Amino acid sequence: MAPRKIRNMEEFAAVSGISRPTVSKYFNDPDSVRRSTRERIEQALERFDYRPNIFAMNQNRKLTKNVGIVVPYLADPFFAEIARNIEEKCIEAGFRPTLYSAYGDPAQEAEILDSLRALKPAGVLLAPLGRDSDRSFIEKFCKDIPTILFDSNLEGMGAAFVGSDNASFIEQTVDYLCRSGEPPAFFEMRHPANPNANKRRIAYVKKMESLGFEPQVIKVDGRGWGFEEIGREGAFKLLEQPRLPSRTILCSNDRLAIGFLSACYEKGLRVGLGDDCDLRVASHDDHPFSKFTCPSLTTAAHDYNAVSNRSVETLTQLVESGGRLSARTETLFPARLILRSSA
Missing domain, CATH: 3.40.50.2300 (Response regulator)
Known part of the structure; x- marks a missing residue:
């Protein structure tokens, strides 16, 4: 004969011979009941193959976890x-x-x-x-x-x-790029999806001015969250210009930079710090894929x-x-x- 199907905690308490409050206390925290009681409950769980509906338990509480x-x-x-x-x-x-x-x-x-x-x-x-x-x-x-x-x-x-701190992202990347080469131009979406982008642009302008350089902001078209494609298409248009505002590009975020690097590869441009390189590209976020791009991406990382x-x-x-x-x-x-x- 098949064991009886237990539908709820009340029925389980009744067949196990343990009070409903004690059973509830056990399911909230097994260590909150005496060891002998805990063993009785666990034996009953095995015997009747009962598992509580945790979602329903939460709904009956004033405060859930x-x-x-x-x-x-x-x-x-x-x-x-x-x-x-x-x-x-x-x-x-x-x-x-x-x-x-x-x-x-x-x-x-x-x-x-x-x-x-x-x-x-x-x-x-x-x-x-x-x-x-x-x-x-x-x-x-x-x-x-x-x-x-x-x-x-x-x-x-x-x-x-x-x-x-978005300002700290910009301060570190701009300071490094200016010290180690040409001051960067800032590459961003015209209509950024994430509000942190605006804070980064403002911080870029402020940092460049504090160092005595003229800010160069490059805005590319595109909406939504397809940042890589937006960065790639924007880079193609930028690279068609006879003269770039800077040979050092600082992207607002790593996903835009990944698209930018893709366009550089297709254009046959070498990216890096060496004398044989055409461009330098840096960015912000330390996207999980940024260390695996070719070349690997200089960036400022979130903690x-x-x-x-x-x-x-x-x-x-x-x-x-x-x-x-x-x-x-x-x-x-x-x-x-x-x-x-x-x-």
Whole structure:
């Protein structure tokens, strides 16, 4: 005769002869019950082949351990890498993270946040789209749900922001390129998808002027998140010019630079620091693929680990304080210059 099918925790408590609160306490934390009780529960689990519906358990709690991690474009290896780091830190902190991607769509970003409400999350770690986000929607969400912003800052929203110091990216790359050769021209999208690009352009202009050089900003057409193709097509148009504004190109981000390097290869141009090279190319982010380009890409790197650690630490403080911090904080981590063959 087949063993009886247990449908819920109440039935399991009844057939195992253990009180419902004790069973619930065990599933929340096995070490919170006496050893003899724990052994009885585990024997009953094996006998009746019962496994609780963790999602349903969370729904019945006032506060769950669910945490949402929302990024703008998971197909971008940068966001995949930082999301992986944050997910690991959440698990270490005892949370149950779920990862979401808006894929550049503000409507999908809003839909994700709306669906997160149903999970009754302990908190949310959000890297917003930025300029394309529905700011009023996100502002209301942040007031209702404990939220930490990372990577892209929306001023005044969320309990805190954790990210990288975009000025430090530029200061290090521009200073190095000027010291070791010709001052760079800045290569960026005319309509950047990520708001960090604007901060980098502003920092570039300020740094060049402080060094006594005239800023040279090159804007290329293209919208969306296909940065490599945008960089490649923009580079083709730039390289057709009889005279470039500089033989040193500093790209706003590594994905644009990867496209730029592709165009240089197709044009038969040699990229690097040597006297036999036609161009130098550098960039920002330390994209996971940047060390494998040909030539490998000189770049300024995010401190993935520091941003991930601080984001989860701040979220933990926010949850433990009942969803409110005394004041909104902003934490920025400096970049680290990585010298490779391209510059």
